[in-house]
Amino acid sequence: MRGLLLPVLVLLIWQVVGVLGIVQSDAMSYPSQIALAAAGALSDGSILTATRQTISTALGGMAIGSGIGIALGSWFGISRRAGRLAQTSVEVLRPVPSVALIPLAMLMFGYGYGMSISVVAFACLWPTLIITKSAAQQVPRELLEVSDGLELNWARRLVLIVLPKIVPNLFTAIRLAAGIALIVAVTVEITANPMGLGYALIVAQETLHPDRMFAFLIWIGTLGWLLNAGLLLLQRRLFVRWDGA
Amino acid sequence: MTHRMRLPDIGSLVILAGLLGIWEITALSGWISPVFLPPIEKAVAALFDLASDGTLLRAIVGTTFRMLIGFAFATLVGCGLGILIGLSPRARAYIEPSLEFLRPLPASAIIPVAILMLGLTKTMIIFVIAFGSLWPTLLATIQGIKSVEPRLFEMARTMELSQRDVIRTIVLPSALPDIFAGLRLGLTVSLILAVVTEMMSAEPGLGSIILQAARSFNSSDLFAGVMVLGALGFVINALMEQGQRRLMRWKSD
Amino acid sequence: MTQLKRVAEVQPVTVSAPSILSIENVYFSVPVANGKLSILEDINLEIRQGEFLSIIGGSGCGKTTLLRLIGGLNIPSSGTITFEGSRIERPSRKRAVVFQDYTKALLPWRTVLGNIELALDTRPSPPDRRTKASMVERLLAQVGLTEAADRFPRQLSGGMQQRLQIARCLAQEPTLLLMDEPFGALDAMTRQTLQDEVAKIAKETGMTVVFITHDIEEAIYLGDRVCAMQSRPGRISAILDIDLERPRDQLLTREDDAFLRYRHELFKFLPRAH
Numbered sequence: 001m002r003g004l005l006l007p008v009l010v011l012l013i014w015q016v017v018g019v020l021g022i023v024q025s026d027a028m029s030y031p032s033q034i035a036l037a038a039a040g041a042l043s044d045g046s047i048l049t050a051t052r053q054t055i056s057t058a059l060g061g062m063a064i065g066s067g068i069g070i071a072l073g074s075w076f077g078i079s080r081r082a083g084r085l086a087q088t089s090v091e092v093l094r095p096v097p098s099v100a101l102i103p104l105a106m107l108m109f110g111y112g113y114g115m116s117i118s119v120v121a122f123a124c125l126w127p128t129l130i131i132t133k134s135a136a137q138q139v140p141r142e143l144l145e146v147s148d149g150l151e152l153n154w155a156r157r158l159v160l161i162v163l164p165k166i167v168p169n170l171f172t173a174i175r176l177a178a179g180i181a182l183i184v185a186v187t188v189e190i191t192a193n194p195m196g197l198g199y200a201l202i203v204a205q206e207t208l209h210p211d212r213m214f215a216f217l218i219w220i221g222t223l224g225w226l227l228n229a230g231l232l233l234l235q236r237r238l239f240v241r242w243d244g245a
Numbered sequence: 246m247t248h249r250m251r252l253p254d255i256g257s258l259v260i261l262a263g264l265l266g267i268w269e270i271t272a273l274s275g276w277i278s279p280v281f282l283p284p285i286e287k288a289v290a291a292l293f294d295l296a297s298d299g300t301l302l303r304a305i306v307g308t309t310f311r312m313l314i315g316f317a318f319a320t321l322v323g324c325g326l327g328i329l330i331g332l333s334p335r336a337r338a339y340i341e342p343s344l345e346f347l348r349p350l351p352a353s354a355i356i357p358v359a360i361l362m363l364g365l366t367k368t369m370i371i372f373v374i375a376f377g378s379l380w381p382t383l384l385a386t387i388q389g390i391k392s393v394e395p396r397l398f399e400m401a402r403t404m405e406l407s408q409r410d411v412i413r414t415i416v417l418p419s420a421l422p423d424i425f426a427g428l429r430l431g432l433t434v435s436l437i438l439a440v441v442t443e444m445m446s447a448e449p450g451l452g453s454i455i456l457q458a459a460r461s462f463n464s465s466d467l468f469a470g471v472m473v474l475g476a477l478g479f480v481i482n483a484l485m486e487q488g489q490r491r492l493m494r495w496k497s498d
Numbered sequence: 499m500t501q502l503k504r505v506a507e508v509q510p511v512t513v514s515a516p517s518i519l520s521i522e523n524v525y526f527s528v529p530v531a532n533g534k535l536s537i538l539e540d541i542n543l544e545i546r547q548g549e550f551l552s553i554i555g556g557s558g559c560g561k562t563t564l565l566r567l568i569g570g571l572n573i574p575s576s577g578t579i580t581f582e583g584s585r586i587e588r589p590s591r592k593r594a595v596v597f598q599d600y601t602k603a604l605l606p607w608r609t610v611l612g613n614i615e616l617a618l619d620t621r622p623s624p625p626d627r628r629t630k631a632s633m634v635e636r637l638l639a640q641v642g643l644t645e646a647a648d649r650f651p652r653q654l655s656g657g658m659q660q661r662l663q664i665a666r667c668l669a670q671e672p673t674l675l676l677m678d679e680p681f682g683a684l685d686a687m688t689r690q691t692l693q694d695e696v697a698k699i700a701k702e703t704g705m706t707v708v709f710i711t712h713d714i715e716e717a718i719y720l721g722d723r724v725c726a727m728q729s730r731p732g733r734i735s736a737i738l739d740i741d742l743e744r745p746r747d748q749l750l751t752r753e754d755d756a757f758l759r760y761r762h763e764l765f766k767f768l769p770r771a772h
Binding site for chain 3: 394396399400402404411415
């Protein structure tokens with residue numbers, strides 16, 4: 001478990017430096033204080049509320065953004081013509097950094113869930129679209145011809161033939177989108193939106209509570225790591241059969 | 246996934262024009278209030294206005310400058326450290342687990358910490374940008390160095406290559422595609438953090454133009470700013486894409 | 499500046515040729531879950547200057563390990579290997595190794611030219627530009643890659659990649675060329691072409707070659723001596739002197755009575771199917 005040595009060492013040194021008061025600052029805190037602050041935030045419910053808000057935002061935005069991304073991506077992947085026609089529009093819209101839309105979302109929705117969810121949705125849309133399109137393009141022609149033979153309309157073709165084939169890739173796309181969703185949700189909250197974990201960080205900073213701030217920071221990091229690890233585990237479990245092992 | 250940079254197909258340009266048409270009609274008809282959605286000509290006019298009195302140029306320069314400085318720091322430190330760590334399996338055993346934990350952390354979460362420590366200053370902004378773009382660069386460099394073909398090291402031993410020669414002729418060229426992918430990600434993060442820190446600190450830049458415009462319900466300026474940011478993102482992406490394509494020529498996977 | 503060595507006539511390998519490499523009482527084992535696994539036992543072998551020694555054995559006989567020990571990539575668990583009077587402790591330019599997985603032993607981002615130049619540029623006293631250019635030209639001609647000089651390894655066929663590796667090894671101006679089943683992954687026709695090329699290069703340069711293979715006929719065809727090894731643990735079962743005329747011919751030599759006799763002999767020492 002050599003990997004644990006470094007973090008433990010860092011925590012130890014940090015604690016010692018803090019307790020001894022070597023660095024005096026309003027801006028610093030140390031592990032024991034942070035742990036206390038974390039306990040405090042748990043007991044007064046602030047961590048739970050903020051986490052709930054951030055996660056709802058992330059999930060909601062991801063559902064919308066990835067949903068649209070999967071739908072469009074499958075369409076553009078299966079129908080070469082649609083893919084070609086959409087190319088320029090996608091290339092023009094995709095490079096816009098999602099954070100650039102924060103002021104617009106603020107203008108349109110005011111503070112609250114609408115603002116965050118819309119920015120998260122935009123951020124999740126494009127990577128999902130691209131991965132889905134790429135996966136759909138690789139669906140073998142024969143399968144599509146089968147669906148023609150069965151005279152399926154596009155909706156049934158999508159659901160019965162295309163989607164099952166690309167499900168492993170979809171999962172990768174969703175795993176990526178989940179990470180992006182969390183990051184963007186927190187970013188929107190830090191920048192402008194007064195709710196969720198990002199806002200909790202800002203509040204702690206503005207009220208000069210570095211212990212609370214670091215507690216929330218560590219929690220955000222842990223949340224992100226748990227999310228990724230969890231989804232990875234799930235992916236491995238679900239898709240072992242596909243590997244043909 | 247790489248896109249081919251050939252000339253856009255006429256049909257797709259038509260579709261884009263169609264979307265713009267929908268925008269124009271929606272804005273003019275007032276179906277979406279002009280407070281949110283300006284007609285295209287107003288947004289373009291705002292763009293020219295901002296350009297004519299130099300505001301736009303100053304903003305672009307400001308944002309780009311901060312982005313690049315922070316990114317330069319991150320590249321130097323990230324690549325340098327990455328090479329050192331990547332070459333030593335022992336160092337990797339101790340350090341990599343911690344890095345993996347930090348990987349999903351939102352870079353923007355460091356902003357309140359930085360503000361607390363450094364105040365709403367230019368230093369804070371550069372620090373945030375550098376810190377945020379450090380991780381993708383560092384992680385990608387380590388990855389690249391890690392995945393050098395081991396047989397090449399044996400070949401180097403039989404040729405009695407010096408350590409410097411091994412790094413120069415084998416490790417660096419092999420790792421370059423991975424390092425570049427990391428740099429590309431780092432640059433994207435730099436842009437995002439530059440914009441966010443501008444919005445929070447009112448340093449002159451594209452981010453603050455957009456935020457100001459939103460606060461004063463000036464949708465034309467807002468859209469003008471978003472368009473410029475989109476263009477900036479596009480240019481950066483296109484340049485990196487070209488660079489990456491050239492580097493990847495020899496890599497078959 | 500040294501020329502690549504040329505020998506005016508075929509040097510017959512006689513008992514009086516000096517030994518340049520001695521392997522004495524070498525054992526090699528690796529640690530495993532419950533103790534040690536013995537890979538090589540009681541290896542004693544003298545390699546004479548200018549000879550072409552084939553080493554043959556089934557899988558698991560440790561022939562690749564033996565090659566790596568000679569190359570200095572591994573150290574014997576006990577016993578010594580002496581090269582030109584001093585004990586081998588690490589790899590050396592003078593003992594060039596041609597690896598079996600040739601694609602992995604080439605630099606994919608450099609052209610054929612670039613790969614050869616690597617060996618020249620990193621010498622203790624690198625040659626100047628004009629000398630380097632003529633050396634490279636000669637090496638390319640020697641392995642038949644002159645037209646492919648500007649191509650990248652992945653644009654080359656398997657046989658050409660292996661030739662490139664050989665050329666790069668020759669650029670080290672080695673005294674000893676160690677080849678680990680170099681033609682195993684190639685088709686029969688390419689294999690035969692390369693066999694003759696290697697034989698020719700060995701003759702032209704007077705280099706000592708240790709050649710590992712699992713193909714009995716290849717071993718006899720190329721070698722001045724054939725060393726047969728048995729498996730698990732690896733031991734030398736027999737060393738045969740091959741007294742066939744040089745230059746060898748793919749058709750005639752292989753039909754020669756002596757050839758067939760050697761083949762019979764060696765079959766006895768080797769497992770049938772491997």
